[in-house]
Amino acid sequence: MITPPRFFISCLLGFYTTWSKLKKLPHYLFQEGEIMREEIRYLLRDLPSMDELLQKPWTLEFQSILGRDAVRSTFADVIGEMRKDIIQGVSSSIGAEALEPEVFRRLARYAGKSLRRIINATGVVVHTNLGRSCLSKSAIADVAEIAGCYSNLEYDLDEGVRGHRNAHIEWLLSMLSGADAAITVNNNAGAVLLSLAALGKDAEVIVSRGELVEIGGSFRIPDIMDFSGAVMKEVGTTNRTHIEDYERAVTPQTRMILKIHPSNYRIVGFQSAPSREELARLAREKDLVFMEDLGSGVIADLSAYGLSGEPTVKGCVASGVDIVTFSGDKLLGGPQIGAVVGRKQLIAKLREFPLLRALRVDKMTLAAFETTMRLYLEGRSGEIPTLMMLRMAPEDLLKAARSLARKIAKESGALVTVTKVSDAVGGGAFPATSIPGYGVSWTLPSGISDGTAMKRLRGEPVPIVASAKDGNVVFHVRTLLEGDDIIIAKGVCSLLEGE
Numbered sequence: 256m257i258t259p260p261r262f263f264i265s266c267l268l269g270f271y272t273t274w275s276k277l278k279k280l281p282h283y284l285f286q287e288g289e290i291m292r293e294e295i296r297y298l299l300r301d302l303p304s305m306d307e308l309l310q311k312p313w314t315l316e317f318q319s320i321l322g323r324d325a326v327r328s329t330f331a332d333v334i335g336e337m338r339k340d341i342i343q344g345v346s347s348s349i350g351a352e353a354l355e356p357e358v359f360r361r362l363a364r365y366a367g368k369s370l371r372r373i374i375n376a377t378g379v380v381v382h383t384n385l386g387r388s389c390l391s392k393s394a395i396a397d398v399a400e401i402a403g404c405y406s407n408l409e410y411d412l413d414e415g416v417r418g419h420r421n422a423h424i425e426w427l428l429s430m431l432s433g434a435d436a437a438i439t440v441n442n443n444a445g446a447v448l449l450s451l452a453a454l455g456k457d458a459e460v461i462v463s464r465g466e467l468v469e470i471g472g473s474f475r476i477p478d479i480m481d482f483s484g485a486v487m488k489e490v491g492t493t494n495r496t497h498i499e500d501y502e503r504a505v506t507p508q509t510r511m512i513l514k515i516h517p518s519n520y521r522i523v524g525f526q527s528a529p530s531r532e533e534l535a536r537l538a539r540e541k542d543l544v545f546m547e548d549l550g551s552g553v554i555a556d557l558s559a560y561g562l563s564g565e566p567t568v569k570g571c572v573a574s575g576v577d578i579v580t581f582s583g584d585k586l587l588g589g590p591q592i593g594a595v596v597g598r599k600q601l602i603a604k605l606r607e608f609p610l611l612r613a614l615r616v617d618k619m620t621l622a623a624f625e626t627t628m629r630l631y632l633e634g635r636s637g638e639i640p641t642l643m644m645l646r647m648a649p650e651d652l653l654k655a656a657r658s659l660a661r662k663i664a665k666e667s668g669a670l671v672t673v674t675k676v677s678d679a680v681g682g683g684a685f686p687a688t689s690i691p692g693y694g695v696s697w698t699l700p701s702g703i704s705d706g707t708a709m710k711r712l713r714g715e716p717v718p719i720v721a722s723a724k725d726g727n728v729v730f731h732v733r734t735l736l737e738g739d740d741i742i743i744a745k746g747v748c749s750l751l752e753g754e
């Protein structure tokens with residue numbers, strides 16, 4: 256029979272034996288309160304101790320750049336992942352030989368800059384994954400000055416008192432849109448959220464079922480609506496919604512009609528929706544706010560360049576929309592910003608709404624945005640890269656493609672031809688329109704697959720993002736910036752030499 260003292264002693268002994276076994280294992284293998292399973296312990300036995308790992312000569316430079324703790328924690332991360340793979344049955348051995356190369360790869364990445372310049376050879380002008388719009392030279396200069404100096408960001412120079420950061424852009428936005436007032440926030444998603452929360456909270460907002468879109472993965476109208484506290488009232492069908500549908504949906508709780516630009520999505524065929532004028536009339540009749548999320552904010556009409564049908568901000572305001580929201584870095588060609596233009600008393604409500612503080616715009620962004628707006632005002636929109644790229648004449652694109660082909664051939668001897676390509680506006684604008692462009696098609700040597708070539712181009716010191724199909728890599732010239740052609744030629748050359 257086990258008496259209490261003896262039970263106590265045997266527990267103590269058991270505990271001591273387990274503890275002394277565990278103590279021999281490197282401490283980074285433990286997770287709180289967990290006893291290692293015997294087989295995992297067996298598999299992990301070949302790994303050197305952390306002290307040994309940290310003495311490896313190749314780690315020393317990383318330790319001096321990133322610090323010893325960073326190197327230690329990277330080892331611990333990778334070992335932890337290997338351990339988890341074993342526990343979950345993903346792998347059956349610890350792969351000790353893979354440990355150091357993997358840690359090296361990660362440390363090399365941590366030691367370099369993460370957000371880097373790349374070359375966009377895709378022909379997609381407003382490429383959301385590649386940073387959307389590039390700023391004009393004058394906007395870049397103004398950002399640099401404002402970033403490095405004190406400024407009158409929130410200071411009224413006339414009166415010597417506190418000012419408001421939106422004062423710098425309100426007049427410009429009003430001039431260019433024809434609205435009475437304007438405000439800016441972090442991005443268009445923020446502009447929609449702020450407007451719905453400030454104007455539609457606890458009230459009903461009517462939306463057409465044909466416009467309940469998701470944009471860029473995480474911006475979904477029903478979710479934003481939910482988050483804002485507004486109650487969504489859906490009307491019509493996916494393809495057809497009539498003014499009577501809106502009219503019938505109005506109740507005493509209704510405060511707003513919301514129109515959403517479907518952006519990256521089109522319904523073609525048997526479809527219809529009421530015009531802005533009809534919706535504006537209904538909103539006035541019923542004393543509602545008529546808001547439109549325009550997405551890509553077109554300031555300058557692009558129809559002369561074969562891009563017609565995208566509504567301009569001015570056009571929306573003129574049709575009677577009370578509040579229009581749009582992005583700064585899509586077709587507008589400026590920095591990431593969300594603009595709201597519209598009626599004075601509505602914008603005043605947004606200005607007083609506490610959420611604005613959480614969405615406010617940084618000074619560098621404001622500097623870039625002000626300068627970009629001034630380029631429009633002064634008739635110098637041709638200096639905005641996004642517009643410049645969209646307006647490029649076919650003969651200029653052809654010339655650029657020929658010049659790139661020559662450079663690549665001269666540098667590397669690669670087999671290249673000038674080819675017609677389909678470019679795209681991107682950023683959710685003109686989704687159904689592809690714009691004709693030119694590019695250079697490089698026929699890969701038989702030993703290199705499309706995937707390998709693209710990966711190697713992405714691994715260049717200035718990464719090159721292009722497209723590839725059936726053994727040819729295609730560089731679209733529309734989206735190339737000055738000097739990109741030389742880098743591409745060198746990239747092709749180093750890829751071939753590496754073979």
Ligand SMILES: *Cc1c(COP(=O)(O)O)cnc(C)c1O
Binds near residue numbers: 443517549551583593
């Ligand atoms: C792009 C887009 C948004 C989101 O704008 P961000 O500036 O990316 O926040 C919202 N609505 C529409 C219709 C859009 O096209």
